[in-house]
Every structure is written in C-alpha cells, then in structure tokens.
Amino acid sequence: MMEDFDEIYEEEEEEEEDEDRAAEEQLLKYAPDPVVVRGSGHVTVFGLSNKFESEFPSALTGKVAPEEFKASIYRVNSCLRKTSRKRTRRSLEKLLEWENSRLYHKLCLHWKLSKRKCETNNMMEYVILIEFLPKIPIFRPD
Incomplete structure (x- = not known):
C-alpha cells in the first residue's frame, strides 16, 4: 500500500518539475x-x-x-x-x-x-x- 503512494507521489513530483521547466523556458525566451x-x-x-x-x-x-x-x-x-x-x-x-x-x-x-x-x-x-x-x-x- 505504501509503495503505491510513493509511486503516485513521484509522478506528481515529475509533473511539477516539467511544468516548472516549461515555465522557465518560456521566461528564458525573453531574456x-x-x-x-x-x-x-x-x-x-x-x-x-x-x-x-x-x-x-x-x-x-x-x-x-x-x-x-x-x-x-x-x-x-x-x-x-x-x-x-x-x-x-x-x-x-x-x-x-x-x-x-x-x-x-x-x-x-x-x-x-x-x-x-x-x-x-x-x-x-x-x-x-x-x-x-x-x-x-x-x-x-x-
């Protein structure tokens, strides 16, 4: 049961990192x-x-x-x-x-x-x- 929770948490964390990276790349276009x-x-x-x-x-x-x-x-x-x-x-x-x-x-x-x-x-x-x-x-x- 705990293993499933860890997997879901890791996926959410990866999605957040992808969103942050995309936002940063968008801002870098104007730098x-x-x-x-x-x-x-x-x-x-x-x-x-x-x-x-x-x-x-x-x-x-x-x-x-x-x-x-x-x-x-x-x-x-x-x-x-x-x-x-x-x-x-x-x-x-x-x-x-x-x-x-x-x-x-x-x-x-x-x-x-x-x-x-x-x-x-x-x-x-x-x-x-x-x-x-x-x-x-x-x-x-x-």
Missing part, C-alpha cells in the same frame, strides 16, 4: 543574450586560456557594479594561476558556483564556463558566459 567574456591570455590548454578579460562589459551596466565584476574576474584569474591545468576547469566551475550563490543569482545573473567555437578559426575555447536569469513573477499562483 537578453548572455554576455561572453573571452580569454585574453597567451597560453591555452585544451581551449582554456590562462587569463580572462577584466574589462567591464557595457551590457552589465545597471546589473552589477564594475568593482564586483572586476573582483570576480580577478578571483577567476587567480584560480587559473594557482591550479594545475588538469584540475583547472573543475576548480573554475566551483568558483563560479560560489560567485553565483554569493552575489550573482541575487542579481538575476548566472556565470558559467562554456566551450565555444573560436570566431577566427575552427578550434574550441572556453569562455565565461554571463546569462540573464528571468525574474520569476511573484503574482503567479503556486
């Missing part, structure tokens, strides 16, 4: 394109630059303070200087998760490491994507 912060260093290993550009992107004006942006990029670049290349990508992802939970999710922004094709050649490179998260309407019923 601006993400800001791309490209590597500016000299050395790249498997597409990961040894340094990211610290110039403040104009698309973030009014969203985040230039000082906060530069401090975050400084921490990313410090992480790149410290870690051995084998574990660098995972260390950066953890750092960006921390930055998101510390500040950027509160500002409806999401930083992530993303692999993209270079504009100039056929090689792949890692960039930092700063995505605009949709504001969830508070007046929407539960």
